[in-house]
Amino acid sequence: MKPCTPLSRARPLWLRDARWELLLFGVFALLLLGLGIGLRDPWPSDEPRFALVARLMVEHGQWLFPHRGHELYPDKPPVFMWLQALAYLVTGNWRVAFLLPSLAAALTALALVYDLARRLWNHRSALLATATLLVTIHFTYQMRNAQIDPLLLGWITFANYGLLRHLLLGPSWRWFAAGCFFAGVGVATKGVGVLALLMLIPYLIARRGHWHQLALPSGGWRWVGGLALFLLPILGWLLPMLLVAHADGDPQHAEYVQNILFGQTVHRYATPTGHIHSPFYFLGIIVVDWLPLSLLLPWALPAWWRRLKRRDARLLLPLGWIVLVLLFFSFSPGKRDVYILPALPMTALALAPLLPGLLRRRGVRVAVFALTLLLAGALTIAATLAIHRHPAWAGKIEQSLDPQIWWLLLSIGVAGLIVAAFTRVRRAPLGWLLFASILWTLYGLWGYPMLNGDRSARDVMAQARAIAGPQAEIGLLAWKEQNLLMAQGPTSEFGFLKPWPQQYAEAIAWQQQAPVHRWVFSLDEAMGTCVNRHHAAYVGHANRREWWMFRADAVMPGCVPATYTDEDAEDTP
Template sequence: MPAHPRSAGFALLMLLLAASLLAGAGMRDPQPADEPRFVLAASRMLESGDWLLPRRGSELYADKPPVFMWLLAAARRLTGDWRGAFLLPSWIAALAALWLTGDLARRLWHPAAGRHAALALLACIQFGLQAKRAQIDMVLVAMTTLSLWALLRYLLQQRDWRLLALGTFAAGLGTVTKGVGFLPLLVFLPWLPLRGRIAGVAPASRAGWHALAGVGGFLAGVGVWLGPLLWALGTRDDPAMQAYAAEILWTQTGTRYANAWHHLKPAWYYLQVIATLWLPAALLLPWLLPAWWRRLRRRDPRWVLLLGWSLLVLLFFSASPGKRDVYILPMLPALCVAAGPLLPALLRRRGVQRALVGWLALVAVAALGFGLQAWLGPPDRLVELAARRNLDPATLATLGRWLTALGVVVGACVVACGRQRAGLATVLSMAVLWTVYGVGLVPAVDADSSGRAIMREAGRRIGPDAQLALLGWREQHLLQADRPVLEFGFKRPWHAQWRDASAWLAQAPGQRWLFVLEEALGPCVDRAQAQPLGVSSRRSWWLVPGTAVRAGCRVPPLDPEPEPQPPG
């Protein structure tokens, strides 16, 4: 390890950064995209005791396996409160990914490489964003990074079958967390041309046993969830479960990859993601790429495996027509490990220092400019934009104050650290950004974004004794309802939901109300009696009393009936 003062300073810096990633936990509710859906499924698991099949309301949720929902439910059991629980799995996974990244770089090179690799990962916008969201992707990154940590140690340092089994187990568990968790196994492809020629690593003495350990580890990982599912399919005669298994095992994996029906993007889409969401670390690519190329030409196995695997992942996701920015996030820790030994020298170069200082100055000026405008006197165009997102002037002013504070502190970091310590200024500025984001910006818009405000208004209007049902709803509405509510399905066509809703309303029209999306109102509602409720998540919602539905009227198929927003 380096000298004690340097180690202590790095530890304090990491504690500061870890705290910034957690800042704001407990100050907001689950927000789209994805967070309300996963919390809703986890909540249903806790209530019903059914841990095998996640549900979104009354319907089975077959888009993702339940592993992440298990983690959310465990966090809820630990804390006793959803606000304090739902961000914990992502935060813990982020810390695990950071430690694994730094430790792998340390083992492959030296302690300074480990420190710089971990800090480089923390300095990427996308990593911080996912650490502060209750989505599957950060947990997936922790699992893929653990798998790479073990597999690269096995291939480059020590042919210990336990490392191989751990690596394949983590890949298997990642696969039943999100289908692409198997991707670390692709590291064997760039290793094949190098096998037997890696200095200091003897071939496995019992290759057959090692192969068995690797296969067994992967099967054990996927078996955590797939084993109980297959057992249930073989012992239960349940058509709903069979449809669920077919959907999640085939449609949501192979079909979704090869013939995606949403998030359609061009082949170069991920270059745009790297250039934007991987800032400010992406600013170093003009220096990193030539340095990496020189090491690849020397056939250094460490860079061959790290960069070869990252390129395979990029090609894998680019080949699918369906693309989202978070898909390539598992690449980022590997690239930070590959950059770790180069960063100490690069950060001493004036060009790198100027690029980082220029970016921080741009962030500070933009935050100050927008913040002061929003706080002291927003122009009409900004007021109109805020109104479309259901932000009132008070909320806009709050956002402005926080952005102003962000600009001031980032500017102070640049001045205090100077050009020669631009790397430190960057890391400190990211800590400030995530603290402001978690404590100020997201809580300011939480009432609208989480659906809490509109559901409280619905409850106030209908009174405490009325009954409420949902039609055309989103997960946050069911999660934020102030009373037990009825729903008629999530993916069912609206006209089919209306058949059940009309019958339910007719049983007690004076006491029953329907919370409904404006596009789903249909021709059977007397709008003179219905009440426009407001805008939430950029959609308009209505309250329909039972007396406003015309008796005997049947809602035809509505055109268009858009599918609910696709999950991540």
């Protein structure tokens, strides 16, 4: 393996100094991913849940057993919520804190892909690969959200970096140990972090087949010692939790342990209850969500095949790992687009040596130009029709979104058409870069404040407090996490997972203890026919749901609402 060229002597891509290119790209990435932070609250589907759990950790100091309201939350390990809580303790602002772990994970992943590609090839290839990753729609969109999967991407990319530094650029047992450790952190964040260790399978194939560009470390027990570090972060979370659950004898803690160790891992993978898709589901995600990176694949696949036939281990290891990840998730009936998100950085890495040549090909430039033109044109046409013709589909969308959304989309579309007109086919990659910059900048600075009131339930909870008055207590019935998170003033809740009739009975009993000072805030369906809506107050529409408030005089004595199943267990993002 040839030594890595120092950045000070690297051949730049478009400026005179590669170091300035890297600095400017870092600022660009920070702005593209970070603009809008502080301008919105958590939005469904998952953000309010994790932010609520993190806030309750800070307020009550219960760090090992996360809570959603007064119930335990066993669906995910607490690492992501720990980091959100830590970010709040540092910043003192939840609007900023809840997005910081994802931002840090995104910037770290970009830095690691760049550094590894530069060491394996050169600065130009590395910068192009990192830019391609940054402006891929799935990466940019997900890394601007406060969910667990962006953080998992960061840990898995860190693990892959450490393993590849050892297996391709080594031997480096310290990096191997670091890779194993961060794979363990990934498991403590979301169980599938162990997938990073699948990198050892293509390595063993390459070593057995005497592939080129491969390190040949012979460490004996060092392999075992490195893999032992994989268990360190897992046990660092698991042992204290198990010891406390055993010591206090709380049956809820015992049930939490059982659920998070088995119900949310093995059972959820083998027999999922939702998001059921065909084995080929992820191929569609790659084609559509991975634009514009996916446009390069028709040219990249044969180029990869030629290099694999020359036994280049620098491509076998990341590509083999990507295939194994796709197979792993394809075998499970339950599938979501974010499951394969951690494969994106390694895909960009494998593209790195091809990108300088691919981006000069006219076919690639025509495809990228067509994507920019079609997306910008579609946004322009749809927004224009919605503003001037008001078709039925636009009215349905406006039931959940501010009508001003059309002016935002029109601005993005027109700006994209102008960019396409100036860059044309010759500079199509630059055109997509500029279009992506405009899209995410306007979405963050204009879209976030515009959509926040409805998406976060801030407006409806402020209206609820205005109806009840500053001193009254509000009880939440059939609530969503954003309702409790955004609630103002004295608030009670009656469980999240309990059936709605049971919540209703407890809410009515609670209200009757102080009928003058207590209101119930309820989802429309949960009240059934047991509340006289002429005596209730309509609060508003939020998150595709209608919300009401009522006092004791609106309750029909002896009535029990019929059991109702909320088919929308999770809000759409």
